[in-house]
Amino acid sequence: GEDVEQSLFLSVREGDSSVINCTYTDSSSTYLYWYKQEPGAGLQLLTYIFSNMDMKQDQRLTVLLNKKDKHLSLRIADTQTGDSAIYFCAPHGGRDDKIIFGKGTRLHILP
Amino acid sequence: DTEVTQTPKHLVMGMTNKKSLKCEQHMGHRAMYWYKQKAKKPPELMFVYSYEKLSINESVPSRFSPECPNSSLLNLHLHALQPEDSALYLCASSQEGSDSPLHFGNGTRLTVT
Numbered sequence: 001g002e003d004v005e006q007s008l009f010l011s012v013r014e015g016d017s018s019v020i021n022c023t024y025t026d027s028s029s030t031y032l033y034w035y036k037q038e039p040g041a042g043l044q045l046l047t048y049i050f051s052n053m054d055m056k057q058d059q060r061l062t063v064l065l066n067k068k069d070k071h072l073s074l075r076i077a078d079t080q081t082g083d084s085a086i087y088f089c090a091p092h093g094g095r096d097d098k099i100i101f102g103k104g105t106r107l108h109i110l111p
Numbered sequence: 112d113t114e115v116t117q118t119p120k121h122l123v124m125g126m127t128n129k130k131s132l133k134c135e136q137h138m139g140h141r142a143m144y145w146y147k148q149k150a151k152k153p154p155e156l157m158f159v160y161s162y163e164k165l166s167i168n169e170s171v172p173s174r175f176s177p178e179c180p181n182s183s184l185l186n187l188h189l190h191a192l193q194p195e196d197s198a199l200y201l202c203a204s205s206q207e208g209s210d211s212p213l214h215f216g217n218g219t220r221l222t223v224t
Contacts, residue, residue, distance in 0.1 A: 030210045031210045035213075041217050042201050042203075043154065043203075043213070044215065045212045045213070045214070048212065088154075092209055092210045092211070092212075093208070098156055098159075098209070099144075099156065099213060100156070102153060103152070103153050
């Protein structure tokens with residue numbers, strides 16, 4: 001089945017850029033999503049990229065996809081305290097219709 | 112505010128109790144999901160309903176029993192749970208097809224004593 005890997009922690013100073021990385025194994029995934037989870041809440045859809053694109057920009061968010069290496073990244077520009085959360089990478093639409101999440105990257109904002 | 116509503120927000124139950132978790136969405140989504148999330152872990156898929164029929168059961172113990180009475184509602188019936196079943200139970204929905212984004216509720220925090 002699908003295997004999704006992320007680094008567990010990232011600390012960034014307020015105002016700097018954050019880059020969260022993800023690798024996955026199922027090359028047939030059609031959409032690659034990023035979800036954000038704040039404490040005590042469910043996951044919310046943050047952004048996504050279609051598998052035939054290599055970059056998507058949405059305000060402060062930039063998603064980069066290297067399909068050959070099965071590597072996805074999420075860049076958050078001008079990181080704010082409200083960006084403090086856990087970010088999950090989740091490829092969708094792969095071989096077995098199951099949506100599997102990466103372990104999540106906890107983003108900590110330093111003052 | 113989330114468009115997927117889960118009740119109750121918190122639930123404490125003994126190992127001999129029977130309880131149910133409820134989930135509701137009115138976005139016309141045809142797929143609904145139950146995930147279990149332990150602290151500091153990603154959500155783990157439990158069940159998927161597609162067009163009100165169970166399409167995926169991730170080898171979940173029979174003490175968890177899902178039910179989809181109609182396209183807007185999803186229940187999870189709980190019976191004879193163990194303390195290790197304590198977790199955040201998340202419901203999600205999506206338009207048909209596994210390439211659609213998931214819309215999550217805020218979850219039910221379950222504690223089994």
